[in-house]
Amino acid sequence: MAKLKPHLWVIVTGLVVGAAAVLLTALGNPGNMGFCIACFIRDIAGGVKMHTAPVVQYVRPEIIGIVLGAMAMALIGGEFKSKGGSAPVSRFVLGFFVMVGALMFLGCPLRMVIRLGGGDGNALFGLLGFAAGVWCGTIFLNKGFSFKRAYNMPKLEGYALPAINVVLFVLLVAGAGVLAFSEKGPGSMRAPVIAALVAGLVVGALAQKSRLCMAGGIRDAILLKDFHLLWGFIAIFAAVLVGNLILGKFKAGFDGQPVAFNTLVSGNFLWAFLGMFLVGVASVLLGGCPLRQLILAGSGSSDATVAVLGMTVGAAFCHNFGFASSGDGTTANGHIAVIVGIIVTLIIAFTNCQKADD
Amino acid sequence: MTKVDARGYACPQPVIMTKKALEKNGAPVTVLVDDNAPLENVTRYATNAGFKVSHKDLGGGEFEISIK
Numbered sequence: 001m002a003k004l005k006p007h008l009w010v011i012v013t014g015l016v017v018g019a020a021a022v023l024l025t026a027l028g029n030p031g032n033m034g035f036c037i038a039c040f041i042r043d044i045a046g047g048v049k050m051h052t053a054p055v056v057q058y059v060r061p062e063i064i065g066i067v068l069g070a071m072a073m074a075l076i077g078g079e080f081k082s083k084g085g086s087a088p089v090s091r092f093v094l095g096f097f098v099m100v101g102a103l104m105f106l107g108c109p110l111r112m113v114i115r116l117g118g119g120d121g122n123a124l125f126g127l128l129g130f131a132a133g134v135w136c137g138t139i140f141l142n143k144g145f146s147f148k149r150a151y152n153m154p155k156l157e158g159y160a161l162p163a164i165n166v167v168l169f170v171l172l173v174a175g176a177g178v179l180a181f182s183e184k185g186p187g188s189m190r191a192p193v194i195a196a197l198v199a200g201l202v203v204g205a206l207a208q209k210s211r212l213c214m215a216g217g218i219r220d221a222i223l224l225k226d227f228h229l230l231w232g233f234i235a236i237f238a239a240v241l242v243g244n245l246i247l248g249k250f251k252a253g254f255d256g257q258p259v260a261f262n263t264l265v266s267g268n269f270l271w272a273f274l275g276m277f278l279v280g281v282a283s284v285l286l287g288g289c290p291l292r293q294l295i296l297a298g299s300g301s302s303d304a305t306v307a308v309l310g311m312t313v314g315a316a317f318c319h320n321f322g323f324a325s326s327g328d329g330t331t332a333n334g335h336i337a338v339i340v341g342i343i344v345t346l347i348i349a350f351t352n353c354q355k356a357d358d
Numbered sequence: 359m360t361k362v363d364a365r366g367y368a369c370p371q372p373v374i375m376t377k378k379a380l381e382k383n384g385a386p387v388t389v390l391v392d393d394n395a396p397l398e399n400v401t402r403y404a405t406n407a408g409f410k411v412s413h414k415d416l417g418g419g420e421f422e423i424s425i426k
Contacts, residue, residue: 006402079394081419086368141374149366211395216370224373224403287368303368 007231009210014232016206018239020199021114024062026247027191031258032118034240035062035203036111037290038102039259041308042315042324043187044168047179050316053324055185059172061193063294064165065200066207070298071162073205082158084302087147090348091303094282095310096317097341098290101282103315103324104275104338105129106260108290109214109283112276113233115260117240119252122263122272129273133280134218140349141223145285147352150303158300161308169197186259208299213292215283261329271330271338278341285349364400365392365420372396373403380425385409389423390416397421 004011021034033039039056046057074080102108105126107115112130115123171178173193182188190196206212210232217229244250255262263269283289286307288296293311296304318324323334360383364372372391379387391397397413404411404425413423 077394078419081393083366086366141370146367146371150368151366211369211398219370223370224377224406226403226406228402287370301368 004231007228009206010212010229010232011235013203013206013210013212014235015239017110017203017212018114018117018236019243020203021236022240022243022247022249024191024196024199025249027195028189029191029196030186030189031249032115032120033107033111033186033259034114036107036114037063037066037294038099038108038311038315039106039111039186041290041311042099042103042318045312045315046187046319047181048168049180050312051319052180053319054187055182056187056319057180057182058187058190059168059179061169061172061196062200062203064169064172065197065202066204066291066294067162067165067298069201069204070208070295071204072201073208074299077209079208080158080300082153082155082300082302083150084153084157084306086150086303087352088303088306090147090352091286091307092310092313093344094286094348095293095307096314097345098279098282098286098307099311099314100318100323100334100337100341101275101278102290103318104330104334105272105279106325109276109279110236110289110291113214113236114240115257117237118244118257119250120257120260121252121254122257122260122269125263125269125272126276129276130214130280131218132273133277133282134215134284135222135280136277137215137281137284137349138219138223140353141219141284144354145349145352146354147285150301153302157302157305160302161297161305204295204298207291207295211292214289215280216288216292218280219284259327261325261327266329268330271325271335274338274342278338278345281342281349282345285345285352360387362387362389364396365390367396369395369399373399376400376403376425380404380407380409385426387425389425390420391423392418392420397423
């Protein structure tokens, strides 16, 4: 047990995230989607009518809670700092393509772990792709990839995303008719607002304190032989698995998994792999997975805020131009978008590698 | 004494900069950071690598980590 002690916070955070995910699904969220940062940002993009896919429109209180919970914990811990100016446009573009990759697979790295814990075998191809992408990202880090440093920014910069989320929450509870709400499909499956908000606040606060990050876990294990963050990853999986077994929701297999396509038909496994490969590389370049970007944005990073805005616009494009997969499978437009995303991400990676003494 | 100025860099950059400095010149190395996350990460990395690590709070959220 003494060996686990330095990892206590990240393990506790992982267990809470996993338990909250199972609970939120039991309370009404879609299957294996207690949390999904990509899907929920996509739902929010639909809720504010940036896209009009009728099945995925809802301003998710989980996201609002995560951002505000992270902000509260950062303020309490004296870690809230308005900083930015480190390659904002490249970060926007990477955020955009993180979303393209995630909506090809149908989940962010966090939902990938949650899907695995629910028995969804299709997520194995996502995990393989994600790990390969993170590994590819670490090669660039070793070659000197850097977006250069961030600088202090006016206070308002750091409070931008929390402020946007407060406005979204007000519109959600009091904005009669302003926002769009799905009447069927995943966007219509919702845990009660208060439960979702509280779960988000708790997860946001804990993840800020423990630095939980899906991409960081694999990255540090490969790059530094440091398994600290990977413990959080494992804890989420364990909590989701046990929670699903207790509630009788565990269902192992590939076919008919909730909000997922069968990877064993028509070469779809390749696209699940490539989608998460894109997410893996781009997340390493950004310095963290979508969850971590939300947490950093809540802690005052305007660079992370720009990445989140990129993800939001990316989500709108995914549904306006038919990139996003569905339970029926992937789309040809999505295949093109993922390939373009991988090429653009590699160009960004190559062009930001500095020489050793730069 | 090698000095690494990792202020403003997002993780894992400060850790990689520290790792490279240690590989190139060996200890001692001092690392300047301006956030708690890189402070924790650089400390964890150097401790795991077998070095003696301490830090000074320079105020204004900046820390000087010394690795011996």
